[in-house]
Amino acid sequence: MIYLDYAATTPIDEAVFDAMLPYLKPDGLHGNPASTHGPGFKARAAVETARQQVAALIGAEASEIIWTSGATESNNLAIKGALEFRGFPKNGKPVHIVTSKTEHKCVLDTCRQLETLGARVSYLKPDGQGRMTPEAVLAAITPDTVLVSLMWVNNEIGTVNDIEQLAPRLRERGVMLHVDAAQAAGKLAIDLKTVAVDLLSLSAHKLYGPKGVGALYVRRKPRARLSPQMHGGGHEQGMRSGTLATHQVVGMGAACALAAARFDADVAHWRGLRDALWARLQTIPGVLRNGPTDGDRAAPHLLNLSFPGVEGESLRASLGGIAVSSGSACSSATAEPSYVLRALGRDDETANASLRFSFGRRTTAAEIEQVADTVIAQVAWLRELSPLPRNG
Amino acid sequence: MTETDDGNAFGYAPEIWRLFRNAPNAGAFPDGTPGVVSAEAGTPAARSVLRLALRFDGARVIDGRFQAYGCPASIAVGAWIAGWASGRHVDDLRLLKAAHLREALEIPEDRAHCALLGEDALRAVLSRYQEHQA
Numbered sequence: 404m405i406y407l408d409y410a411a412t413t414p415i416d417e418a419v420f421d422a423m424l425p426y427l428k429p430d431g432l433h434g435n436p437a438s439t440h441g442p443g444f445k446a447r448a449a450v451e452t453a454r455q456q457v458a459a460l461i462g463a464e465a466s467e468i469i470w471t472s473g474a475t476e477s478n479n480l481a482i483k484g485a486l487e488f489r490g491f492p493k494n495g496k497p498v499h500i501v502t503s504k505t506e507h508k509c510v511l512d513t514c515r516q517l518e519t520l521g522a523r524v525s526y527l528k529p530d531g532q533g534r535m536t537p538e539a540v541l542a543a544i545t546p547d548t549v550l551v552s553l554m555w556v557n558n559e560i561g562t563v564n565d566i567e568q569l570a571p572r573l574r575e576r577g578v579m580l581h582v583d584a585a586q587a588a589g590k591l592a593i594d595l596k597t598v599a600v601d602l603l604s605l606s607a608h609k610l611y612g613p614k615g616v617g618a619l620y621v622r623r624k625p626r627a628r629l630s631p632q633m634h635g636g637g638h639e640q641g642m643r644s645g646t647l648a649t650h651q652v653v654g655m656g657a658a659c660a661l662a663a664a665r666f667d668a669d670v671a672h673w674r675g676l677r678d679a680l681w682a683r684l685q686t687i688p689g690v691l692r693n694g695p696t697d698g699d700r701a702a703p704h705l706l707n708l709s710f711p712g713v714e715g716e717s718l719r720a721s722l723g724g725i726a727v728s729s730g731s732a733c734s735s736a737t738a739e740p741s742y743v744l745r746a747l748g749r750d751d752e753t754a755n756a757s758l759r760f761s762f763g764r765r766t767t768a769a770e771i772e773q774v775a776d777t778v779i780a781q782v783a784w785l786r787e788l789s790p791l792p793r794n795g
Numbered sequence: 796m797t798e799t800d801d802g803n804a805f806g807y808a809p810e811i812w813r814l815f816r817n818a819p820n821a822g823a824f825p826d827g828t829p830g831v832v833s834a835e836a837g838t839p840a841a842r843s844v845l846r847l848a849l850r851f852d853g854a855r856v857i858d859g860r861f862q863a864y865g866c867p868a869s870i871a872v873g874a875w876i877a878g879w880a881s882g883r884h885v886d887d888l889r890l891l892k893a894a895h896l897r898e899a900l901e902i903p904e905d906r907a908h909c910a911l912l913g914e915d916a917l918r919a920v921l922s923r924y925q926e927h928q929a
Contacts, residue, residue: 714843714866716866720804720815720866721816723803788864789862790835
């Protein structure tokens with residue numbers, strides 16, 4: 404099996420695993436980080452080191468990092484928490500959120516939930532490359548807009564939004580900016596000292612950390628204020644109660660430290676693999692690349708392609724030895740073709756016949772060659788089998 | 796579902812998988828081949844198309860071919876019918892129903908339309924055969 408689904412999740416790096424292990428053993432590092440005794444202090448110290456490691460990856464202060472269970476929780480906390488802090492829905496004032504149609508489901512569904520409570524949400528349509536331009540976002544701002552929620556890197560097609568240009572213009576207008584950076588951390592250089600993002604969501608398992616832990620960056624200057632969505636012991640500056648999972652938190656910290664140390668090498672490796680695979684697969688007649696093709700506005704670690712003229716489920720089935728994400732309806736719980744590809748204007752059938760290849764540290768050039776050979780052969784075979792007029 | 800050595804990562808029924816991967820009888824007869832009757836059927840909902848071509852010697856099929864655009868089950872149905880029909884009398888062909896296809900290929904309920912696609916394609920061929928005879 405060749406694994407090319409690193410944008411879905413990554414394995415835990417050996418070094419991360421080694422860092423986590425002591426906190427899973429019953430020999431003194433099991434303490435509750437909130438306890439005021441020796442084992443508690445040790446756990447607390449490990450949590451705070453990890454907080455600094457996460458902060459360092461994105462140019463933040465440690466005190467701006469709030470631990471969560473993952474990016475889904477971070478996104479929920481950011482969006483619901485920001486509105487609730489402003490009195491929504493109790494004070495009855497109109498509130499407006501701007502987001503895009505190609506956000507992750509957890510952002511879209513959070514927004515839909517807020518709509519049921521009376522919020523107004525603009526779901527903007529991206530351009531043909533999946534990009535939300537700052538101009539399009541600013542044009543959607545109304546006097547009631549309190550929050551813009553936009554992903555930095557799209558998880559399906561790798562489009563990089565121009566957050567650097569958008570952020571200061573929202574700041575001028577007094578509109579909060581939340582960024583889902585689950586696919587951006589470790590893939591793009593992020594420095595929140597220079598980019599005026601208010602809230603930013605992170606996930607550990609997208610960058611060789613464990614599943615079940617994430618973080619929300621909450622800016623201190625100017626202070627981004629949130630109402631908690633999880634109530635309890637007042638942990639995490641009162642924003643997210645619950646005993647911290649020390650081993651998970653330590654894993655996320657180690658993963659972020661590793662991502663920072665390996666950043667240049669990782670990005671060069673992924674970009675090389677992506678470009679090598681595209682060089683091979685673009686020889687397939689009619690193949691379409693979904694998302695941007697220029698280097699600096701495309702995430703380095705993924706490649707999304709459509710293969711018109713082949714049926715999506717058969718394409719996926721014929722690549723049984725390769726783990727990739729599929730735009731096929733049959734691969735999703737919702738039984739609908741990718742809403743991201745449809746937002747780009749792809750029809751259902753083309754969206755169905757789409758594959759997302761994403762690359763990791765362990766992906767080799769030989770694997771890319773093998774995958775290219777297989778995909779080229781299987782697309783040709785399925786087209787040969789088809790009675791429909793040839794594409795491309 | 797568990798991954799198997801033959802690449803059947805999504806756990807298709809063994810016969811569907813075998814016919815999908817090997818696709819026996821895939822293709823079309825060369826233009827001008829005598830005795831060939833071909834027809835197409837499609838399911839708009841699932842966007843599948845099956846083209847079936849049977850070569851007759853009188854009332855008996857001597858060979859079959861298929862082309863398919865669709866899921867693995869649709870492709871397997873085409874391969875199965877093209878092979879099954881060979882050597883059979885036209886009266887036997889009329890007896891094939893979607894239920895037989897579902898049983899032979901272990902086609903699940905949510906893919907029943909693939910079996911109907913096969914039945915429709917065979918009926919279309921037989922209807923055309925009838926026209927040729929008239």
